[in-house]
Amino acid sequence: MSVDERLNALRGTAPRKPHNARTLAALAANPGCRRRTLLDAAGIDKGQIAQGLGVRISIGQMSSIAIARGKGFEAKVKADGCAELLRLLREHIGLPVAEVHYHDLNPADTDDRITSRLRRSQRALQASAESNEPTGTLFDHPILQLTVNGVQVRIEPDLIAFKLGNQFFIVEIKSFAILDGTANSGKVAGAAQQSAVYVLAMREMLQTAGLDPDMVSDQVVLVCPKDFSNHPVAELLDVRKQLATLKRQLDRMESVESLLRLLPPDLSFDPRLDAAGRPTRDPQELAAAVYQVTARYSPECLDACELGGVCRAEASGMVPVLGRVVREDLGGIDSIKEAVELATGLREPDAGQQQVADLLRRAYGMRETALGAVR
Amino acid sequence: MTTPHDRAEIKTAQILTAFTDGGHRGVVVDSPPGAGKSTLVGRVGTEIAAAGDPVAVVAQTNAQVDDLVVKIANRLPGLPVGRLSRDGYQPPPTVLLPNVQVASRVDDLPDCRVVVGTAAKWAQVQTARTWPWAIVDEAYQMRSDMLLLIVPLFEQMLLVGDPGQLDPFSPIDGERWAGLPWDPMQSAVAVLLRNNPHIVPHELPVTWRLPASATRLVQTAFYPFSQFAPGTHDGERATHVPTVGIRRTAVDEVIDLAAGSGWGFLELPHRNTLRTDAETVAATADVAVRLLQRGTETRCEQAPGGRRLTAARIAVGAAHRDQVAAITRALRARGEIADGIRVDTANRLQGAEFDITVILHPLSGRIDATPFHLTPGRLCVLTSRHRHACIVVGRRGIPELLDAHPGTEPVHLKGFIKFPDGWEANQAVLAHLANHRVSAPH
Amino acid sequence: MTILTSLAKALAAYSMTPQQLTVYRHLHISSKPIVIVPLTLAGETNAPLAAMVGPDRARPTLIVTRQPRNRAERIEFAGRLASELLFPIETAAQQTQATGPGPNARLRVVDAPQLWVPNPAGIEFIRTLGRMTRLRFIEGPWAVPKKVRDLGIWLTWFAEQAEFADTGALIAATQAIAAVWATGQSDLEDGNLAAQMAWLAPPEGMDVAAAVSRAENPQLCPPAGPSTDPTFDRLFLEPALRDLATARNPAAHNAVHRRLTAMLEEQMRPTWELTWTAIDLLRDVPEAPRVPKRWEQQRDRFTSFHRYVADGGRPQAKRDSAGRSAQRLAELEQRMAAFEAQRAYDDPLVIADHRLTGEAFAGQVVDVDPARRVPGLRRNMLRPLVTVATGDQTHLDVGQHVYDPARNGQQAVIESVTETEDGWRIELELHNQMGSGLTAKPGSVPTLGEDVTYTSVTETFVRRRPWPTRDETPWTHGGPPPDSTPVVEDAAEDWS
Structure with missing residues (x-):
């Protein structure tokens, strides 16, 4: 059986949950955990597993009120062909932007498949990279992909890529505030880690196309609300360290193949969902399957991984808790x-x-x- | 072709000119390990003083101050040199040269052309005087809040330091100042450069301490943006250890390996341990003592005919004070032969130089790394004190520990970013040591 | 953290019972603490939603904004909070006493206010609310009531005091509890007040494990804030806010607001109770001997800051200038070192920690020469020699200064360290606190056979040159920064 087939077998009937920038950035939280590496590689919904085991998940939940506010803020920054964003790039970042092209890469309609969007994004970004046009171009919502553990992972970043001269900048819009020039260091770190995923993915794309990957800047533009208002403010964020971390984690990630070799061939994490999407598999049996893959639990996992509660229960009575x-x-x-x-x-x-x-x-x-x- | 001496000389002349003729309020000199930092400080101080101007010299520890006082006083016979010190400080007899005056108040040293003191002492100085020239040694080890206090005393400053060593420390969480260009937790040089971007540091080009075998590694692991070369070539430094016959142990093997290549890694079996792990401590002490027992000889430009390695030319380095205490006890238990071996933390070994160093790897036996253990400066200090060879002792499993290390440090807007990253630096050193490994049996 | 703390956690987890980390409580607890339980609206920057405030557990004041997205309502919230807090501040400031007899005595308040919040995020709320209100103008087009600006200045002061290790001004309950007890869970889980208190005071008839499990369910134990539970937001808060926005007449609006108030009270009440229970538990722990002295210093700080505000002092700047940063860092370090030393001198478990790390040793006096004198500059000086036999593995060495906690930090210098069969003999020369004569005053020198402890931990005080003012900022630190007086933009600052 090929690696892909084994991974599909592990997942069973449950729908595939692909990596995204958030999950890739989260790799940094506990790169030594085999359980997480394997489940993520197989595209298994860890939250569903936790639910199947009857364990409450505390992460990944965002207040609906916060989500609404975040969307409103992003819409404000992007309104009128990103007029506000351009002002920020000029005034806060000091980029000499006169006028720009706006390239909308958002889905054309609900049938717009991700593969065709990916191709469209690649064509647009590569064409832009090859041209010497001095005018800036904004690419709204491109699709990127990155090789993780030998597998092509598509990421759908909520972002804007901006090209000026022969430099691409990633623009990240976040809804946490910059108050008197400072922001929550954990949230900034999260933004930097995610941006690093985008930078790396864009670099990989340029490189594959035979172009210079260094055209993508390792300085990312972070756009946040200013102080107590919803007016945006922009800051440059240096993501060189996060890029290095991400690269080495991807390089040194224990290969899925060798992880699979350690496991019994008939192992499956299939939660056996019923028609309503509820897990029906016997929790004890599912737990036994999950425990076959060793975890590296520490309390920080509770804030970083859906399985945190599961691994904590497993480690009960052990010093790591x-x-x-x-x-x-x-x-x-x-x-x-x-x-x-x-x-x-x-x-x-x-x-x-x-x-x-x-x-x-x-x-x-x-x-x-x-x-x-x-x- | 220019020799290392020529290149160092040209650079020194450039620095002198930039400082004395340039009209700059600040000149910064970056120095890799053993590149003649204190020689430069002594020389610049002496030349300005000899030309007739008063000079203030700032160092970070009393030992550094004493060392500089002797250097400068010897070069300026007949000119009074002041040693500024706290009340009750007893300078070692070597400092009490005929032209050295010691006082706790700077106004009690009115005739001294050169006054040398620690930064902490200068920060207490109450005087109406100012100095046209000041030289700050080990400026990367000084915190910027200290600089803030002493700047008003000086008109023009030369700051010399090693950017790869340990950053200054505070037990306080400095989050509230993160990103401010005058962040008091940052080093004096970092703050000065952030506020004066036009100042481009000079770099000393030659390391006189590190052997050719260590220069490349230390440079790529800890000084990724610098270019420096060893002052000696491969054959000039050599270590000879008389062979042992039967009963050659892993300790002997690692010593032989290091004598030949400049590096050795004595690897104990994997186990999670306390940081004062008795076996690792014992192995560290054994290596140091065995070097002496076997009658190790070193040959170098200072002793072309070779000389016997003495205890005073060996240092044992570790990350924590309790490790230092445990190694000290282990050495004491091995008898008089070990008397005189310097055992200390990375912090206190900064600036010091030895022929051979033995290092207890900071990550040995651990389950996780912490920012403290990953700080590149710590490993840099430990692996750059030697003129001949460095032997590292540690338990198996460090690369795995590094791979499992989470990369989730907080990030601050406009924060000071320092390269290299501790992880990368540690990996680079480990990758190098992997080729110089001797496994110790359990 | 240290081996003793780690051991205590293991013992707690094993026995399912919290374990004391210190013998004493090193925090002053006010006889009239004021508790604040704040809630904020998700997604905004510190938008106050509601708060439960007051010095009376039985009768909290409930403040609920009438429309959290509305700027005027936020000012209104701040105004109502100001009414609750400025009154006790003023009352405390009015009652003063002389610091001592004589002409140099100053005035000091008899007691200072002490604020409690559930957790560190509560301190952050106080800090940010202070920032939001202190830079306002009290006249002109964007004027706010003076009490709102004064509240901002005071909240900022309390939040800044909370940065000090020895703070007694603004306290997070989770941290105060964690300083005294280890639970059998990690620090991360201890950050949840309900989960932490489940170990210390589980609900009647419930064992610790069941209580912890209940505490981790936000539907049963609402989060201690200021962030609300996302599920609560979705199911209750969001619909209520929507109804509030669409209410067509005052009566309908009031009805919705009553509903909102009731549901928010339900979210805050458990945390309010837990915070008071935490205070009561801590009050029952005996107070360490040096606590009153520290509280006296805290009263001094309150007194002088009150005078500053009363004299029309400017609100604190947005960020510290170079000089202010350095000065504050020095004070943070100095107060931390002093607190550490005082804790060690007061508390046998804290000194045990230092013994285990080699920063202290305890043993028995096996030799003493109480009358030893050595020649000094002008005359002979009294320098008794004391030899201590200890089994502790200290890494203190010859020449190191050590201090005797039992003799108010009497200073000694290590003269020699000799290894013996069952430990070490450490010879010490005593340096001070023996009176002025050539014979030591009674009790000032340890006697033969006495159990003694020495540690290198000490309070430090460093005299320095003055820190530069803003205008004196030197070139190395960017030169004098622009003026920090609040400007019109600050007063006009947009809030939503």
Whole structure:
């Protein structure tokens, strides 16, 4: 069976959930997790798996009110052929933009297939890259693709690519505010990681077409609401570090093929959806299948992966649930019970545990003395 | 063809001219490890003072200050040199040259043509005086808030430092200043350059310390935008370790490997451990002691006929203080032979130079990396202190740990971005060490 | 975090019972804390939606904006919050006492206000609301009531105080709890007040595991804010806001607003109760000896800032100037070091932490020469020698200054460290706090057989040259920046 066939078998009847810029950027959150790597490669809806296991997911939910506001803001920036955006590029970024062409790559209608949109986007961007036309061009909503783990992944970024001279700039419109020149550093990091995916995808496209990939700038234009208003403001964002991170993660991603080799051939994560899309597979059986692939859980997963709650339940009683620092402090002891028994002297350390056991016993002794004195 | 000496000399002359004739308020000099930074500071200070002008010299630690005082006082016999120090500071006897005066108040050193003190001490100075010339040594290790305090004392400043070493540190989360061009958590040079983009740093072109075997790696891993060359060629530095007969251990093997190639990596079996892991600590101490036991000799431009490696020419470096303490204890347990080996953290080894260094890899035995462990400056300091060879000790599994490391650091608008990335730097060093690996049995 | 904290977490997870991390509480708790539970509208920048405020657990004041997207309503919200907060601030400021006898005494408030929010995001809300209101004009075309601007200045002050390690002015309940107790879950999960409190005070008749599971369900335990639960937004808030916008007459509007108020109260009430329960739990922990002194300093800061505001002081700038940044960093560092040292001196569990990391050692005095003198510059100086036998692995070395927590930080210098069969012998020379004579005053030198502890942790105070004012910013730091006085644009700042 080919890799693709194996992956399809893993997914079963559930519809494929392709990678997007958000999921690719999220790779950075836990690149060492085999479970996530495999499920993402197979296009498996992790949220659905979690649901099938009866575990609540806390991530990926956005308030409908926030979504509405975000859409309104984006529409405002893009209104009238991106008039507002052009002003920002001129005034905030200092680009010498006089007039521009506007190239709409949004879907023409509901039948507009993604493959034809991809071809259209590629043609438009490549033609522009080859021309020496001095006027700027805005490409609204192009489709890009990126090779991930040997598979072509299409990404449909909510973005604008802007060409001026022989440079392409990615423009990211986000709805978090820039207040007095600063913004939430986690959200900026998220935007930078996503932008890096777009930059890399565009570079890959130019390179495939035999063009100079460095035409795509590693400085990204970030457009956000200013202070407490919904007036936009633009800032340049340097994504060189995020690009390097993304590239090395794609380069070093454990190959899906070798991951598959570790698994039983009949393994499947099919949640067996009923007509209404509800999972019908026995949760215990599904859990057993999921647990066949090792996870690398840390509490940060709860904010970064739909399976966070699943892996936390699996790791119950193990040191990683207490956090990365605790895991490091306990120097390689995996089980909470074992750590406590070593500390209290109920258990004799193995050969490799002598040192950490000594430390834990000393710590436990000091703790008892200190608390005992006031009890 | 120009020799390294010629090139270094030309650069020094350029820097002197730029500083003294250029009318610039600030001149910045970037120096790779062992490129003659303090020699430059001493020389510029001496020349300006000899020409008749007062010079202030700022260093970061008392040891650096003492070192510069001696350098300058020796070059200026007859001219008084001031050593500014805190109350009760006892300078080592070597500093007390006939033309050196020590005082805790700068106004008590009115006749001194050159006054040398730590940045912290200069930041306390209360005086009506100003100095036309100031030289700041190790300026990348000084925080910009310190610079802010001392600038008014000086008219023109030469800032010399090594951009690849550790950044200054604060236990405070500086989020509120992120992106400000005067962010007080940043180094003095970073802030000065951000606010004065027309200032282009000069670069010292030759490392006199690093052997040819280390220059390329250190440059690509830690100074991706710099060009510098070794001052010596391949054959000029050599390490000779008399062979052992039977019972050659992994420690012996790694020493032999490093003697031949300049690098060695003693790799212990994989295990997640405490950072003071007894086995790794023992192996680190063993390497250092074994170098002495075997009668290692080094040959170089300073000693073309070769000389016996002494304890004082060996350093053992680690990331954490408790590791340093554990290694110190392990060395003490190995008897008098180890007396005099310097064991210290990367922080405190900055600026120091040895013939052979033994390093406990910061990521050894860990499950995760943290920003502290990935800071490229830490590894840079540890792998660039040696003139002959560097031997790294660590547990297996570091590349896997790096691969699993999440890349989710916060990003600030207009934030200071520094290259190289710690991950890349660590990978580059590991990739190099993979070719110089000796596996230790469990 | 340290091995003791990690061990405590493991013990908590194993026993399903929270474990104390410190013997004492190092935070002052006001006799009349003011709790604020804020909620904001999703998608906007700190748009206040509602708040539950007050010093009385039984009778919170409920503030609900009549239309969160409306600028005037936000000013109205700020005005109502100002009425709640400025009154206790003024009341506290009016009651002062002299700092001591004599002509140099200053005035200090008898007690200062202390604000509590559920979590760090609540502090961020306070900070941002302060920014939103402090730069307004109180006259002219975009005038706001003076109390709104004053609120902005005060909220900014409270939020800035919260950046200090030793803060007692504005406190996030989750952090105050986490400073005293370890739960058997990670820090990330402890950030959810309900989940954290499930360990400390599970609902009647429920075990910790069940309580935690319930706490993580936003339908049963609404988030502690200021962000609301997305499901709540979709099912309840959004329809209510839509109805509010389309209400055709005041009566209909009032009806919708009553509905909105009721549903928002339901979202805030559990957090309000949890925050008060957290305060009560903390109050029951014995207070560390050095807490009153720190609170006195906090009262001084409040007193002097109140005078600044009363004298018509300018609102705080949008961002720190070079000099202000450096000065603030120095103060943050100094207060952090002092707090760390004071905690270590007060608390046996904190000093144990330092012993485990090698920054302190405890042992028994095995030799003492209390009358030892050494020649000084003018006369002989009293320098007793004390030898301590310890089993602690310290990495302190000869020449290191160490301090005795039991003798108010008496300074000693390590003279020698010798390894023995069962540990180390550390010889110390005592330097101060023994009186002025040539014999030590009673009790100032440890006696033979006494159990002693020494640590390198200490408060530091550095005297420096003055920080430059804005106008003195040197060329290295960009020169003097443009003036920071609020400008008309700030007053006119668009809010929606």
